[in-house]
Amino acid sequence: MPDAELLRLDHQVCFSLHAASRAFGGVYRDALKDLGLTYPQYLVMLVLWEHGPRPVKAIGEQLRLDSGTLSPLLKRLESAGLVRRERSTQDERSVTIHLTPAGDELRTQALPVPRRMLAATGLTIEELRTLQGLLARVTSSLDEA
Amino acid sequence: MPDAELLRLDHQVCFSLHAASRAFGGVYRDALKDLGLTYPQYLVMLVLWEHGPRPVKAIGEQLRLDSGTLSPLLKRLESAGLVRRERSTQDERSVTIHLTPAGDELRTQALPVPRRMLAATGLTIEELRTLQGLLARVTSSLDEA
DNA sequence: CGCAACTAAGTTGCGCACAATTAAATAACC
DNA sequence: GGTTATTTAATTGTGCGCAACTTAGTTGCG
CATH class of the missing domain: 1.20.5 (Single alpha-helices involved in coiled-coils or other helix-helix interfaces)
Known part of the structure; x- marks a missing residue:
């Protein structure tokens, strides 16, 4: 297949993925509006609902997000009263994220x-x-x- | 299927799409580094390479992007010397985006x-x-x- | 004609994604 | 034990995505 034709196909494929991702984001945005969550925040909450308290690092590995994304995101969840940060006593570099009662309760609304x-x-x-x-x-x- | 199980599946599916989209973005980032383009900028260039000069509105419709995203993106492409803005004389609300010779030439590198x-x-x-x-x-x- | 409704592009503000850097704590090694 | 390397979060800076708003130009209707 010639390069020029591949360029057109690439146009189609990478655009499709891009568009689908944003279309999902848009519908999630609506669905999550009542919960006061964004789509990435919802992903973090899903991890916590399923697995319980987890260090930032573990959440990052599961969602492929680094601290540059997670730190401010978790700060927003904290100021929304949904999670609590707790620095580990064994390893003081590590911060474990816990659900608050409100955060735990939000699961019911998310079902x-x-x-x-x-x-x-x-x-x-x-x-x-x-x-x-x-x-x-x-x-x-x-x-x- | 019970809600709780669906919640787990949702976790899997929405995460998969999110992850795939970002994985694509990462590889494109590498592939486009030499061209000095980001992934969304590449999408815009693909449109221009394929169709020639187009008003901002048409580009936005094709890529599902609004002026809030396109205006600053096009400004960056312009200051990189790849495109040129030209306000239409028939309808002065409309701005048509043209490739510069450098922008046209970049297609060769993108092939x-x-x-x-x-x-x-x-x-x-x-x-x-x-x-x-x-x-x-x-x-x-x-x-x- | 004159005024209201609409449209195109731009601007602002917020949140996410990611690279690069920094700070602090721990681990590894001689 | 003390120095170096590694690890964990946080921070900074840039760019995208989108909602809400602004500005300027066009259209339509009485």
Whole structure:
């Protein structure tokens, strides 16, 4: 395939991913408005709801976010009263993030969000899983490059 | 499927898309470093290389970007000497973006980028097209919601 | 004509993503 | 034990994405 044609295809593919990511973001924005959360903040809360208290480093590894993104984000969650920072006594470099009662309680309000998102995508659960698998595969390939 | 399980799936899916989008961005960042372009700037240049001079509005519609994003981005491309703004004489509200000779010439340097990206994804061209189709379908569903 | 409604682009403000740097604590090593 | 290297967060600076608003030009309607 000639370079020029590949350039056009690249246009299509990278744009599609970009657009899909932002379209998801937009619908999440609506769905999360009532909870007072942004999409990345929701991702952090999902981690905490599922796994309980975790150091910043662990959250960062799970979400592929560095401290440059997480530090201010967590500060906002803290001032919203949803999480609490606690510096570890064993290793004082480490800061563990805990849910406050309010943060824990927000999980109840978040429960209907995924169903709403699922409906918005227009895909079945199986298709969603397929998409997820494909994306995970691409991501791991890209990480090696 | 119970809400709690859906919440976990949501975690997986929305995270996958988020992660894939950022993984793509990271590899593009490397591939475009030599061209001095960011990923969104590259998208704008792709549009101009393919279609020629276009008003800001048309670029925005094609890339789903509003003037809040495009105005400063185009200003940076202009100060990099790659594009030129020209206010329309028929409708003085409209500004048409033209490639400068330098901007046009950059296309030559950009030609090998897609092949490099394709290799980095680890997908075949057919798989890429499939992924693109799936994403486009999701995006259009999300747009209606 | 004159005025209201609309449209295109730009501006401002906030949050995220990421590179680069800094500060403090811990680990490793001679 | 003391020096060096590594690790964990935080900070700074740049750019994107988007909502809300502003400015200037155009259109439509009485």
